[in-house]
Amino acid sequence: MLPYTGASSGSITSALTPAMSLPVLRVLGQLDNSYIIAEGPDGLYLIDQHAAHERILFEKIGQQRSQRDMEVQGLLEPVTFEVSPRQEAILKSRYQDLAEFGFSIEPFGDRTFLIRALPALIHDKDWAGMLRELLDSLSRGDKSDWAEGVTITMACHGAVRAGQSLSEPEMRELVRQLEQCATPHTCPHGRPTMIHLSSSQLKKEFGRT
Structure with missing residues (x-):
């Protein structure tokens, strides 16, 4: 996935929230099965559910790995997994x-x-495709580089998708976990997790200033 390079233009000037902790947000609903609409002390927040969940999982995986406490899901029946010759060499060394x-x-x-x-957060996902992607990432760079890449790949594959309908409790829980993140305003790829429209911006757009 390409890194985010800038906010898109539109009729409303959208400001990316500064890099600081989030206020407590109240979930209002979901837009296009992709964005969570929430209200905060100073206006409206439009949250990209996939990017936000990526950030949550990225920090969770990093913390579990650093504490050597990764959540693991054992398979009831072991599964065979075929790889290419190049992937086989990488896998044997890693x-x-x-x-x-x-x-x-x-x-x-x-x-x-x-x-x-498997890691618990991906045991019911497309883990085979993710594992092949991980093996390809392991062939590039030194350990410090690929370790972060592995974490990003796992977070991306484990996150809820754009277009996925979420219940109100699921949206509230996702927002609650995002509020607790150290860096809640960007996903691991560098794209924004949300757009914040302040009360003053909204008043200006509606000609109330």
């Missing part, structure tokens, strides 16, 4: 590195591996 992120993987024949456990 068992321990991947174990730090919650993967339990064993060799199981020619270019085939047995998956016994």
Whole structure:
């Protein structure tokens, strides 16, 4: 995914909220099954649900890994996983590195591996596609570079998607967790998680100033 390069223009001048903690927000609803509409002490917040959940998961994964307390989901039946020759070489050299992120993987024949456990947040997602993407990222850069890349990839694949309908309790919980993030205003790729329209901006747009 390409990094965010700037806010789009529109009839309303949208200001990205400064890098500071979020106020307590009240969820009003969902727009286009992609954006959470919320009210704060100073206006309206339009939250990108995928980008916001990416930020939440990115910080959660990083914290669990640093504390060596990654949440793992064991599989009732181990699953076989086939890889390319290049991915096989990378995987054989990165068992321990991947174990730090919650993967339990064993060799199981020619270019085939047995998956016994996965990070809990992706066990019901497209983990096979994500694991292949992780193996490709492991082939680039040193450990400090790819470790962050692995965390970003896991957060992206584990996050709710744009176009996914969320219940009101789910929206409230997502916003609550975003409020607790250290860097709530951008996703791990650098794109904004929200647009804030202050009360003064809204008054100006409606000719009330």
